[in-house]
Amino acid sequence: MAEAHQAVAFQFTVTPDGIDLQLCHEALRQIYLSGLHSWKKRFIRFKNGVMTGVYPGSPGGFMVVVVSYMSYNKYQQLDPSLGLIAKLGQHMPISRYISTDNQKIVGGVLVGTGLWVTIIMIMRNVLKSLLSWHGWMRARHGSVSWSTRIWMLLVKVFSGRKPMLYSFQNSLPRLPVPSVKDTCRRYLESVRPLMEDEKYERMKGLAEDFEKNLGPRLQWYLKLKSWWASNYVSDWWEEYIYLRGRGPIMVNSNYYAMDFLYVFPTSIQAARAGNAIHAIMLYRRKLDRAQIKPLMLLHTIPMCSAQYECMFNSSRVPGVETDTLQHMNESKHIAVYHKGRYFKVWMFYDGRLLLPREIEQQMERILADQSEPLPGEEKLAALTAGERTPWANARETYFVRGKNKQSLDVIEKAAFCVTLDDTEQRFEEANPVKSLDSYAKSLLHGKCHDRWFDKSFNLIVFKNGTMGLNAEHSWADAPIIGHLWEHVLSMDPVRLGYTEEGHCCGEPHPNLPGPQKLQWDIPAECQDAIERSLTVARTLADDVDSHIFPFNDFGKGLIKKCRTSPDAFIQIALQLAHYRDKGKFCLTYEASMTRLFREGRTETVRSCTMETCAFVRAMIREGTREECLKLLKQAADKHQNMYRLAMTGEGIDRHLFCLYVVSKYLGEDSAFLKEVLSEPWRLSTSQTPLQQLELFDLVKHPEYVSSGGGFGPVADDGYGVSYIIVGENLINFHISSKHSSPETDSHRFGGNIRQAMLDMLDLFQLDKKTN
Template identity: 85%
Template sequence: MAEAHQAVAFQFTVTPDGIDLQLCHEALRQIYLSGLHSWKKRFIRFKNGIMTGVYPGSPTGLVVVLVGYMSSTKYAQMDPTLGLFTKLGQHLPISKYMAEDSQHVVGGVLVGTGLWVTIIFVMRNVLKYLLSWHGWMYNQHGKMSIKTSIWMVLVRLFSGRKPMLYSFQNALPRLPVPSVKDTMRRYLESARPLMDDEEYNRMEGLAKDFEKNLGPRLQWYLKLKSWWTSNYVSDWWEEYIYLRGRGPIMVNSNYYAMDFLYVFPTHLQAARAGNAIHAIMFYRRKLDRAQIKPLFLLENRVPLCSAQWERMFNTSRVPGQESDTIQHVTESKHIAVFHRGRFFKVYVFYDGRLLLPREIEQQMERILADKSEPQFGEQALAALTAGDRIPWANARTEYFSRGKNKQSLDAIEKAAFFVTLDDTEQRYDTENPIESLDSYAKSLLHGKCYDRWFDKSFNLIVFKNGTMGLNAEHSWADAPIVGHLWEHVLSMDPNKLGYAEDGHCKGKLHPNLPGPQRLQWDIPEECQNIINSSLNVAKALADDVDCHIIPFSDFGKGLIKKCRTSPDAFIQIALQLAHFRDKGKFCLTYEASMTRLFREGRTETVRSCTMETCAFVRAMMRDETREERMKLLKEASEKHQNLYRLAMTGKGIDRHLFCLYLVSKYLGEESPFLKEVLSEPWRLSTSQTPLQQVELFDLKRHPERVSSGGGFGPLVMLQSRLMARLHWMCN
């Protein structure tokens, strides 16, 4: 109980001789250091806000402009105030309070600052205009046109130096709204290989009627929204695709990321957790200070939107009756840890600093050594986050809005992130590769359905044998953002942090470190019944998921590139061929592309089943010549790449159709065309997150550090729920 005594800053007792005041100097010292740390973070955020707000300018640029302006006006013998104080003097007695020289200095500073702000405004808008041009995407691989070269020089000229994570946010263009005519044309083009002549003619009639009558009216509202908001899609996408879902988010929404396949840095669970937690918190510190470099395309010239990083930490999804909300706090100094049915609150700061890996390992060892049993209702409590949302919302209001339950729930929801010290062992087994990876993936995706807090922005899962992984909630950000964090952790863990020879984290134990705090619960029988019901729903869903991961090492993207083919197009075409061989037909196929070339952009759909791809697949099924097949493969690949470019540059169709449908529901207008389009089932979902988004480790020199990436639940399971949600949300 030493930590409990240290938590009390002072005590007093009333005696016959008066009040006996006892101060705990260690507690007061920790309060002082905590406050100092908090003020440092506020100052850094304030400074970063200024730096980001004036980008592509800088405070140094202000000094240069002021010195240059004052010097030039003095040399030219001009009034640096440009007559400002002379005009003011006609109405205000300025000369009584300020000498003429002082007026010149103050006026010159004001005019110079205005000139500096004008320069920033011009540079930012010119940069935004330049970034709205996407012709560079159509250059041949390895070649660059003169127009693109000139454009790159201009982008570099109008971009500032040493950008921080959010520096380009105000310079990114807004996502454009495609024309209804273009969307109708591209939709019919995507639907043609999936319909016979009669179906296609009927759908073409519906599309033309929509284009002529209802479409332009709905489009007007979307245009208005695009002028008023930063992104006309993202807020509706977050709300209606994610937060308004009333079914389980486990499997249906959350996704996972895996550890190294062939590298096992340590067999000690607590040590692996120590390094990983320290690396994640170190990443959070860099994020708070905006020291993470923004991501770029095309030789570090074209910036991507960084908005999704803002809610990575200290974030939880809170259930509601009709819609969930995302709760984000600006600062959190602890993490929540689950082990063997118990919940713990672990502070990761002490003495005003982040705990070192060995000190975090020390805390994890204390939790692992704790032999206490779960309280009544505690063991399966997290199943509430795995089941349907309305029972969880009701239970949260009824049983977790007061007393110790509220305090413990706050400790979880306001934690930096959630950690599970899993009591099972998972690992890639070279002698049994498929079954071992299947078990590993299913454990990360849903576990036992009560040992992950699925509402948290992400869960770090560390298994008994030292293997680890992530489970991430989807509403706050897409997988590449979590992938960026995860690659940082995987690179920092064995390289920069490392382990001692005995497998423990490097460093020494802390002699005075307060231990983890066991969270306390008071779960009544009625709440336990709701927990059991949610657990049954979650288990039925988890048992319905078949997961198979098949390692493939015959060749990779390097060989595909040597054949002058896009690796992404190659995989998409191969999937179409495999599906046709298995089912004997083509299907609507979903591939996600990013729209982060635009402010607050998230994703767009690439409909990768095209007429060109179907022609190639049929050629492969017939006895065609090799030359004919190669010709059709090239055409299919070029078509797919063009669709991907269109999706990335705001000319996709699915987000536009989704928003048009929402406007129609708000207006109470029924559209047979939109209703049918959004009811079409996606039979193949082929989203992926590439490895090595950031060059933190070299897979060519260290191929053993490869990971199998991550995965998500089948999209077909979500399709019926999605349509029910869209019909229900405006009725």
């Protein structure tokens, strides 16, 4: 086999005349090119580390400062070292080795360098102070005050030119710790519409007791951590919310991203995989070189980029009590699953990244492989779909040595995983509901054994060329994987393209070594463990009631004409729909990012407010249009204010979570914190933002955008809702719940959402045909 030939660099035979070595020059050439590629990568990382470390300074700026400083001192006939060399000469015999003129040059360079570093530190600290001001968020949508304009100008001045991905990390402010008093007040305000008077008064008493007694003590520890750590929330959030969870991560934690909804670039599975994999690898190269532009709000305000670090070459490794994140600095291969077999596919040859047609060639070889899975191999990934502790025990028992360890290393150390799915998924106009629901469930859990759920993300390419992603949640939040996915979708049909026959552009490689089939030796006891995990996973997957529907009656274009935030409009519609669906309000979770701060992740916007409930009740009792419209605007303003508070570090849920963690470390029990953190989120919502609008022409081709993604239900008797605003006239909703709950029905809830959106728009009496 070709790969076996390439794997051996030399052969030898023993003869009466001695040992005869037969070197394989091609293999040695590949070794040389591989080493050259590695050293180039190291140099680029070193250079980027230096550039990031001195940003907003630059080598050019260094030369300007030093030369200007030296020229000024020469013109003024001053000592450029400011007496530094003279003082050093008192302790060291400098004049023996360096002439007087050279001493002046060296001293001038040293002092000039100090001046340059001082300028950099001043710029960083000024920028950090500027970024700590969030008054710009309080302006009404579409209007910018003069103070905000001046502030934005100063931010641009102190931000430097041509920032790289991590350039602003040292300039971002730290996440502030809200006061215990403010957090308790906002908490009580958020639960007031959900509690009867007696229960509310009890909770109010618990909050007041906590605020006076235990709260200040816990707050002191949090303040101490906020001064010492980069972010007082993120490490505990990653560990306790994600890595310490012992339940299945499939459905409960992992989430998915969909392909185009109405565009089908090619029906050839291997070709779609070829373009997508190549685009992903190009993104990884840009990420390694820090050439991705940092995401900036209003093209001015930088957001934290820390979460990008573990996107590739990463895997979640199970442990008995807690999992860990394993990240490799470099990986030159991907792992591919097809019909129960795993393959290792090298992504580089001749010292370069494989081209799309060459990757398609590798996928074709895998699809043509008729070999049977080894015993236990087909359903092996079910271990990643079930409970975490049995997977950890199985890993320690059966995958720590021999070929099992080698093969597992290939998967866990791969750049990412690919599944060449043997089913067909696609939006069908003749059967839109069933086709989209099937598509979503396949991406969310598949057959429960054909996605490696521990991997940072899996690319899934279906038999008919449709594709999608399944992503693990602990390493980053959805906008990070969304950034990658936008890049892939913008590259695939337009920039990379396909031939008329549907293949990738280019030609197959005549000498490309084929994929390597992984080898396993899985004993019967391990196969039993696999089956047990598969049973757990299937029970969970079968219970998911998924519903995806494109809402195209109107979009953000018409909502903006109502002078209302599109997100606030949708969130209020969800509250109206939920009340119509269940006849009651519930604690509602809306994810908001805190990436305006260093290493920020998310915060919760508690969308069920007193103002929103007042509007919903008015709609239910069919109040007058004027009354409902007034209450709607009040609810939207309240929601916008809460969203601002969450984004600017003044949310309540992460603060309460960290106070609870500290209480556990101190061995203190708090009835208040215990009740707060045990309250179920029966409506969990999230917006999938479009972050790189410059990649898509949403006016001419709104169909060339991902149809969004979704996640499983958070509560057994609740709903999970994700939505993406596509262009001006389309909003895609992804709804999930559980069949086992008699209270929920995803399709019924979808109908209620549609009607709530239409009823709310009618209040504004706009011409729906005008866009």
